[in-house]
Amino acid sequence: MNLPKVYLASASPRRKELLTQIGVNFSVLSIAVDESVKSGENPSDYVERIALAKARAGWDILQTDFRPVIGADTAVVLPTQQILGKPESLDQARDFLGQLSGIQHQVLSAVAIVWQQQYWLSLQISDVRFKTLTNTEIDWYLATGEGKDKAGGYAVQGLAAMFIENISGSYSGVMGLPLFETRQLLQQVTNLNEQ
Numbered sequence: 598m599n600l601p602k603v604y605l606a607s608a609s610p611r612r613k614e615l616l617t618q619i620g621v622n623f624s625v626l627s628i629a630v631d632e633s634v635k636s637g638e639n640p641s642d643y644v645e646r647i648a649l650a651k652a653r654a655g656w657d658i659l660q661t662d663f664r665p666v667i668g669a670d671t672a673v674v675l676p677t678q679q680i681l682g683k684p685e686s687l688d689q690a691r692d693f694l695g696q697l698s699g700i701q702h703q704v705l706s707a708v709a710i711v712w713q714q715q716y717w718l719s720l721q722i723s724d725v726r727f728k729t730l731t732n733t734e735i736d737w738y739l740a741t742g743e744g745k746d747k748a749g750g751y752a753v754q755g756l757a758a759m760f761i762e763n764i765s766g767s768y769s770g771v772m773g774l775p776l777f778e779t780r781q782l783l784q785q786v787t788n789l790n791e792q
């Protein structure tokens with residue numbers, strides 16, 4: 598299927614892997630965006646705002662070879678609506694896993710595309726249920742270091758899979774880039790019609 602060549606405004610190795618998985622030809626742009634949550638901001642507004650800010654930041658640094666720019670953002674959200682980003686310390690990672698233990702939470706992934714003066718945005722929401730984690734399991738998982746640079750402090754694609762009882766939604770979305778939605782947006786941008 599003929600998808601356009603794009604830019605990916607992301608430092609996430611998972612996003613590169615996922616975009617490669619669906620055969621999109623892309624180059625990476627290095628961007629920096631303030632990811633702090635605004636007071637009173639709800640989780641879906643937050644991930645959409647940050648995904649779009651990343652794509653816009655990418656678009657803004659293009660000098661030549663103007664192509665669509667993809668940005669994405671993923672957050673883990675507790676039933677209280679508290680947003681868990683990437684843990685800033687081991688203690689915070691321990692706290693995150695303690696809060697996720699034995700409950701169902703949501704993973705919100707937004708993908709944005711910026712092209713000239715326009716943008717396209719899509720939000721994917723998944724439900725993920727963790728088993729009740731023992732302190733031994735939490736200590737063991739923290740020692741692996743796997744969750745360090747991941748929203749909520751865990752990786753569905755890694756060792757944490759053994760703690761996940763159920764996922765409903767989009768596996769790629771939980772991992773960082775919802776592929777179904779990404780392809781839909783790319784089709785809208787290029788007005789491609791499947792044969």
Ligand SMILES: Cc1cn([C@H]2C[C@H](O)[C@@H](COP(=O)(O)OP(=O)(O)OP(=O)(O)O)O2)c(=O)[nH]c1=O
Pocket residue numbers: 606607608609610611612632651669670671672673683704746747748749751752753754771772773
């Ligand atoms: C929940 C979960 C998140 N993640 C990752 C995906 C994202 O890389 C990261 C969420 O943080 P983000 O702030 O969305 O992204 P990032 O800072 O890693 O990358 P970017 O440069 O695009 O801003 O967590 C997993 O790899 N597996 C998971 O199961």
